[in-house]
Amino acid sequence: MKPTSLSGENSLYLDDLQPGQRFYSRSIGISADDIMAFAAQFDPQPFHLDAQAATASIFQGLVASGWHTAALTMRLLVDGGLPIANGAIGTGGEISWPRPTRPGDILSVESEILEVRASRSKPDRGIVTVKSETRNQRGESVQSMIAKLLVLRRA
């Protein structure tokens, strides 16, 4: 699917955004090796590191760290999934992982603009609230995020 409200524009400013606009990322795969490499560095727990040990865990198999799912989501947003002119600069948000990402999954992200608010004190910028849903190849949500982004106005 293509963005519903935009055509060709690749560098959006606050002035270009409005609630209801949707954006779609490319997709990216994740392997068992990817999962274990990320976990070794950032989240060394048995269910992220060792397929054998993971079968005895609450997940009944190897799963990616939620932070790995979050990092891949960011990669997809930066690679065209959210074409903001000054980049995807988040100040924070809410995140949930309804189900884990597993080896062999192929992830993509659908984003929807929820709110656009110009700054009262800084006339060159504003805050945009975006909901980004990360889904696997079966369309199941593996991450739901509502983020606040700092977005510049058109000069």
Place this chain on the structure above:
Amino acid sequence: MKPTSLSGENSLYLDDLQPGQRFYSRSIGISADDIMAFAAQFDPQPFHLDAQAATASIFQGLVASGWHTAALTMRLLVDGGLPIANGAIGTGGEISWPRPTRPGDILSVESEILEVRASRSKPDRGIVTVKSETRNQRGESVQSMIAKLLVLRRA
């Protein structure tokens, strides 16, 4: 500082946790190379990738991806910062980055138990709400997170 409410215990169950308990992680450093390596894989934006380009950005210098700060926070929690018996299994939460992590920063995490709630449907587990504050070497907050964790009861 040491945990205020615990002594020696290293594998905590739901039954061992109560609001107000605090836990303190070890610390971890982050270099410019670390920042750029993470960014190349997960968040390839100029202000995370290139010290020169970053000087012209809103950050006025190289900064770590917020997801890098989040991933390092997780590493600190797993490495004893939050000694839960079944591991740190988050279902989601709120996250904010009051200021960026920069090259040479040394991060540590202080966590406080906010709420402990046994599951009504699954008697072997519950949900614990934890606030984890990640600070740099000057005590400034670089990440504030309120997470919901799945925690097992003592068998």
